[in-house]
Amino acid sequence: MKVNRLGFRDYRNLKENELIPGPQVNVICGDNAQGKTNLLEAVWLFTGGRSFRGARDQELIAFSSRAGAVLALDFEAEEREQTAKITIGRGAKKRAAQLNGVDQPAASSLIGKFCAVVFSPDHLSLVKEGPSMRRKFLDAALCQRKPAYARLLSQYSRTLAQRNTLLKDISYHSELLETLEIWDEKLSGLGAAIIIERKRYLERLSEAAGEIYDGISQGRERFAVRYDSGLLRDGGEEAGYRERLFSLLQNGRKEDLNAGFTTKGPHRDDLLVTVQEKSAREYGSQGQQRSCVLALKLAEAALLAEALGEKPVILLDDVMSELDASRQDYLLNKIQGWQVFITCCDPNSISGLSQGRTFYVENGEIRG
Template identity: 50%
Template sequence: MYVIRFAARDFRNLEEEEIFPCEEVNVIYGDNAQGKTNLLEGMWLFTGGHSFRGAKDTELPRIDPETGKNLMGTALALDFYSAEREQSAMLQIENGRRSAEINGVKKDTGTALVGKVRAVIFSPEHLLLVKEGPTRRRNYLDTALCQLKPSYASVLTAYRRALMQRNALLKEKRERPSQPADTLSVWNARLARLGAQVVQERQSFTESVAPKISGIYDGIARGRERLEVRYCPSVKGGSTVGEIEELFMQELSRTSASDIRSGFTSVGPHRDDLDIEIDGVSARSYGSQGQQRSAVLAMKLAEAQILTEFSGESPIVLLDDVMSELDRQRQDYLLNHLQGQQVFITCCSPETVELQENGMRFHVDGGAVYPEEF
């Protein structure tokens, strides 16, 4: 799929702007705080998700220069090609409430857009995938799986609820040791059954996406380094759901006493991690800024490839502030070697823009967007 036209009225610092991007690489450049990211954010909202910058919907309308307060509403429009035809969507935000229109049919909520527009986003915050602890990496797996398999979201939610119930029971038993033990065994069984499904899905997804991540990183790094990712469950062994469930039950029984003392469950998919290594060493501990950025980029672009295989259409790829701390060879790869998908890249440096060989450029200055010819 690809964007044909994007328009914004009173969105962030965009008073009334529209762009007609190409189907390949679109570079959006300009100084900081001019509105580059606002274009990507506006397009991302058509996935039905929240702002990737963590903003509330009430913060998205343009600030009135006279009052210094956000206007009451904003309107966005997207013409796009998907499912072998041209389609259109509109999104309005009034007083923090969303409404949408899809191919002329009005919808009461913005969630009606979910599944209509598929996109993958990279923003500087995603660098925490490598830099921070395992929670971010688990979220990467879970977010991708929820897009691919709606049923996974239900299992994950049920697992988290069962985990909360078991943890509450552990705390209760710590405070009242005379509490009967049979209740804990019931929650052990439920947690093991649901957790085994989560682990198996994560393992299967990682096995599918890992070669793609390595291949993309190889292209970005021009073969100078090798990136490897692997799923690291806290419950070791097992490949089928049944095998993992049995091993999980054994671990829950083995750790029950220490879990009661601590008041939380020490094993399970909520404790798992995704190892990211460059040339055999931890990217988190030893990777340079450029290597870490390249690793996250490879993970996001691999996610796009998985979505393409699943849906039969390539998602829109949105890369925000991606070029900083990358050498010229890595920048060249992103600008000129991402084939078969529509890409939007924001950057500040005019020197970086000059590396682009094909596609389109848009210069953003003070909320105004100026398309440029090569």
């Protein structure tokens, strides 16, 4: 998978223009708030997802624009050249998309047509913050790799919300207690399926990320990540996960009623990330934590490539800071066979780039 051209009009602060990247490493350099991340964000939108910065669609439109923003992408995928277009309208107008000249039902219809993996400074929360961000990372990776998982996750979320509502209602209507078992049955089936998918994926992700981290650290440090679930702490085969989760829900019913929400299940699970067998969150340096997240994101890209049969585009935003020279060299010169976009502020950090293209952004203008 490769971007051949990115066109943009009235998108954030970017002046109307187009970017013609090279097939390997593309470095986008400039001071803060000049538009570097906007370019990566524009590419990412063609995956069919929302902004990786959490921005609302209306925030993506230039202040001066009345009509809205337009993005165009020429890319290679499935061994052929393709085109896509995204329009983002003002007011109540929803984001619209075309693929190869054909209007799509929704912008999300682009999911699976163009694939990318993104790292941004916000992703450091994978290590630094609580379990919700790590679950979100794991689920997003699985959804892009396996669309059926997205449907499973949606079903689980709806069922969980309904059970939580029931837990609150029981305090006012005790007769509803006897209906709780129905939701326990449904939730345990969906939850067990989610845990199985996550566990299988993470086993492969851990192996791939370990190899990448070994390259980033030049073999100086050992990296590991494992799935942490109350369901798995006592061992047991996958075939029995549903019954074990049902038992956890049953045994935790009093706690759930007191809390007013479901306290057991995959929505409470976590990933344990370690360097040198110590928690990266508690003991890792800034550079180690950044390296951990990079290893996870690059491993995500590798597994996605395996599933797709072609390599997704890699987007690395502000990745060079807090990395020593050897780790920077790995990102610039050792990721072979992938199209990579890297943003940075300091031109000195890319002085070791052996091959690739460099672009400079100033006040929304691009040159290079």
